[in-house]
Amino acid sequence: MFISLSENQKKLIEKTREVAMKVSSRNREVDETSEFPWDIFHVFEENAILDLPIPEDFGGGGANSLTCCLVLEEIAQCSPAFAHMLAGHWLGYTPLELFCNSSQRKKYFPRLRSEMAAFSLTEPAAGSDAGGVMTEAKKEGNHYILNGTKIYCTQGHVASMITVFAKTNLHTGVKGLSAFIIEKEFQGFSIGKIENQMGMRGTPAAEILFQECPVPEENLLGKEGAGFNIAMQTLDRTRPKDAAISVGISQGALDYTIHHAKHGFFMKEPVLRAQGVQFLLADMAISIEAARLLVYEAAILIDEGRVSAKHSAMAKCLATDTAVRVADQAVNILGREGVSEEHPIEMFMRDAKLLQILEGTNQIQRLIISRSLLG
Amino acid sequence: MQFELTDTQWDIKKAAKEFAEKEFELDLALELEKEGRFPKSVFEKACQLGFIGIDYPEQYGGQSFGLFENILVIEEFTRKDSGIGIALSLADIGSSIIVKHGDESQKKKFLVPVTQGKDLSPVALIDPLQKENQEFVFGKSGNDSEGYVIHKGKSWVPHGSLASIIVVLDGRFDSGNSNALIVERDWEGVNISGLKRLMGMRISLICEVDFDHVKVPKDFVIERGSGGKDPLTTYHQVHRIKTSAQALGIAQGAFDQAVKHVKEREQFGRKISQFQGIQFMLAELYTLIEATRSLVYRAAYDYDVQSSELEKISCVTKLFATEAAVRTTIDSIQIHGGVGLMKDYSIERMFRDAKTIQNFEETNLSQKVLIAKKIISS
Numbered sequence: 001m002f003i004s005l006s007e008n009q010k011k012l013i014e015k016t017r018e019v020a021m022k023v024s025s026r027n028r029e030v031d032e033t034s035e036f037p038w039d040i041f042h043v044f045e046e047n048a049i050l051d052l053p054i055p056e057d058f059g060g061g062g063a064n065s066l067t068c069c070l071v072l073e074e075i076a077q078c079s080p081a082f083a084h085m086l087a088g089h090w091l092g093y094t095p096l097e098l099f100c101n102s103s104q105r106k107k108y109f110p111r112l113r114s115e116m117a118a119f120s121l122t123e124p125a126a127g128s129d130a131g132g133v134m135t136e137a138k139k140e141g142n143h144y145i146l147n148g149t150k151i152y153c154t155q156g157h158v159a160s161m162i163t164v165f166a167k168t169n170l171h172t173g174v175k176g177l178s179a180f181i182i183e184k185e186f187q188g189f190s191i192g193k194i195e196n197q198m199g200m201r202g203t204p205a206a207e208i209l210f211q212e213c214p215v216p217e218e219n220l221l222g223k224e225g226a227g228f229n230i231a232m233q234t235l236d237r238t239r240p241k242d243a244a245i246s247v248g249i250s251q252g253a254l255d256y257t258i259h260h261a262k263h264g265f266f267m268k269e270p271v272l273r274a275q276g277v278q279f280l281l282a283d284m285a286i287s288i289e290a291a292r293l294l295v296y297e298a299a300i301l302i303d304e305g306r307v308s309a310k311h312s313a314m315a316k317c318l319a320t321d322t323a324v325r326v327a328d329q330a331v332n333i334l335g336r337e338g339v340s341e342e343h344p345i346e347m348f349m350r351d352a353k354l355l356q357i358l359e360g361t362n363q364i365q366r367l368i369i370s371r372s373l374l375g
Numbered sequence: 376m377q378f379e380l381t382d383t384q385w386d387i388k389k390a391a392k393e394f395a396e397k398e399f400e401l402d403l404a405l406e407l408e409k410e411g412r413f414p415k416s417v418f419e420k421a422c423q424l425g426f427i428g429i430d431y432p433e434q435y436g437g438q439s440f441g442l443f444e445n446i447l448v449i450e451e452f453t454r455k456d457s458g459i460g461i462a463l464s465l466a467d468i469g470s471s472i473i474v475k476h477g478d479e480s481q482k483k484k485f486l487v488p489v490t491q492g493k494d495l496s497p498v499a500l501i502d503p504l505q506k507e508n509q510e511f512v513f514g515k516s517g518n519d520s521e522g523y524v525i526h527k528g529k530s531w532v533p534h535g536s537l538a539s540i541i542v543v544l545d546g547r548f549d550s551g552n553s554n555a556l557i558v559e560r561d562w563e564g565v566n567i568s569g570l571k572r573l574m575g576m577r578i579s580l581i582c583e584v585d586f587d588h589v590k591v592p593k594d595f596v597i598e599r600g601s602g603g604k605d606p607l608t609t610y611h612q613v614h615r616i617k618t619s620a621q622a623l624g625i626a627q628g629a630f631d632q633a634v635k636h637v638k639e640r641e642q643f644g645r646k647i648s649q650f651q652g653i654q655f656m657l658a659e660l661y662t663l664i665e666a667t668r669s670l671v672y673r674a675a676y677d678y679d680v681q682s683s684e685l686e687k688i689s690c691v692t693k694l695f696a697t698e699a700a701v702r703t704t705i706d707s708i709q710i711h712g713g714v715g716l717m718k719d720y721s722i723e724r725m726f727r728d729a730k731t732i733q734n735f736e737e738t739n740l741s742q743k744v745l746i747a748k749k750i751i752s753s
Contacts, residue, residue: 339574340572353708
């Protein structure tokens with residue numbers, strides 16, 4: 001590896017690998033039922049992985065972006081959905097990390113070590129375009145009253161606290177957006193449809209509903225109208241994590257293919273002796289390594305305080321596209337076994353496809369990149 | 376070379392489209408996939424209307440058209456619904472072997488019930504790549520007049536548990552076993568076990584069939600015939616071309632839905648069809664699908680005239696068409712965004728079906744080996 005890891009990072013990766021191998025035995029069952037795996041959540045909690053990015057002052061691991069990416073990559077090699085569970089939690093934590101005032105920190109950070117957080121921006125009319133948010137937050141006395149429907153909130157149905165974006169001014173676009181910390185116990189908050197999705201099935205997205213839901217004014221995150229900035233600053237920091245999961249998926253697919261193909265035959269010769277297959281494996285390795293380096297670069301920029309929207313977008317775009325392509329090639333090498341549920345590769349491919357869409361489709365990433373190129 | 380469909384061919388295509396749009400309802404397809412069930416009543420209706428067996432001679436219940444007309448139907452079927460379309464197109468895959476190589480009485484006995492919707496004709500290809508099938512598979516039984524014995528062999532068979540017969544082929548390279556055997560499901564030694572769970576093709580009910588010392592009487596042997604093509608080659612060619620037609624239909628269907636979506640969906644104050652990033656994706660997919668269609672139609676034509684290019688072109692077509700379907704479905708999901716990922720819509724299922732048909736029988740790596748061999752040896 002081109003970066004030298006600290007002893008602590010190496011130990012953490014070692015430990016994570018053990019945990020990942022253990023939890024992966026649940027992959028298929030969770031994929032089948034699409035039920036949130038609380039047992040895995042608790043394993044992450046007990047092994048001090050869940051609270052890795054939470055500051056040490058609050059009992060967390062105080063890990064930086066690169067360390068979080070390394071951990072996600074490791075877990076995704078065995079279980080993409082379980083890495084997605086962590087990334088979803090950390091996505092929920094990131095706006096709090098960046099914008100909580102000290103009393104909000106005291107109130108919520110300790111809970112983040114054992115309870116799930118989530119992030120909710122998307123609405124039926126607001127996919128790529130955050131300006132289309134219709135959920136309204138109307139100030140009444142010392143409360144905001146929320147009304148509206150959010151969709152595709154990753155793990156919204158199991159989260160205790162959710163950063164929700166709503167409009168404090170309905171007549172403007174993104175400038176009217178504000179962010180609120182919502183607790184699941186709030187009156188008027190409820191869970192709607194839980195999505196039956198093609199991949200990452202153990203950690204599904206949910207619809208969340210607000211009906212005359214009063215939110216105390218102290219739960220406003222940052223200032224009124226700062227919502228769009230909060231969302232963008234958050235996503236600039238979390239996209240490398242989705243990218244890290246994608247690198248893990250790609251590496252896991254390549255390793256599995258090599259290991260499994262050792263015993264297989266292609267036409268009449270052993271698969272791995274066929275040059276067409278060897279070259280394909282080489283191409284897969286080339287693209288994985290390129291994606292990995294870009295992900296690490298984006299994460300290191302964040303850790304050095306030089307967050308780059310462009311690098312985060314490039315990492316997310318390259319790594320997720322790579323994951324879909326590498327998983328696709330892995331299926332092609334394994335043939336019928338590649339599409340069989342007796343092997344994990346078809347699941348990896350389904351899981352990878354989600355990452356090209358969530359947290360900003362790869363079309364939006366290209367928009368961010370080209371804007372930064374053209375100034 | 377003619378590049379226009381005849382009026383009759385357009386009529387067939389149109390009739391297939393109307394039938395699929397009426398019968399292949401999304402709710403039905405989702406239910407069939409969830410429960411792992413074959414759409415028996417839809418199949419029977421397709422038989423009554425002559426879609427199934429369109430390429431069999433009239434005296435055996437067909438309409439005396441060719442594979443070309445058959446794949447026009449498959450294209451429209453999978454365009455409307457990938458899962459039901461694939462299931463119907465595989466329902467009589469064994470018949471293509473019987474039509475081409477069977478004798479008079481075999482044709483009468485085995486083709487007619489399929490066109491009446493009373494039976495299916497699946498194929499069990501004894502997979503050469505499976506370790507357990509490396510041993511001797513077929514053998515003559517003691518006395519020539521007694522026919523054959525299938526010593527041992529395993530296969531994954533779509534519709535294997537639904538049909539009363541299975542056409543068995545030894546798929547090993549250079550095995551010398553170039554005859555096909557028709558096996559009845561309830562014969563001794565034929566064991567059909569549970570469903571195989573694949574990423575897609577869930578409506579085609581793939582099960583593992585295990586043959587263990589199955590005696591096949593002479594009447595049930597489809598002879599290679601002297602000097603002619605062998606049944607295994609016929610099967611591979613038909614299977615490649617039908618798979619390509621399925622892929623073409625899936626690609627077209629996924630594309631149709633993407634176009635519909637971009638004309639309806641608004642973001643940033645305009646239809647997303649207004650964004651050039653989306654327009655270029657559509658332009659590329661359209662180009663890919665048009666190229667696929669030309670290849671698929673040509674391959675079917677090559678089969679009907681048994682052209683000398685058939686072997687190579689059938690491989691080229693399957694390689695190209697299935698890759699086009701996988702790419703189109705992946706991009707269609709992308710264009711749909713979150714909705715495209717959800718199981719209540721059909722796009723994600725089209726992707727899973729496309730990826731599965733691409734890899735179910737011969738892989739595309741095998742197609743490349745076969746294409747290269749033809750290029751170099753010519």
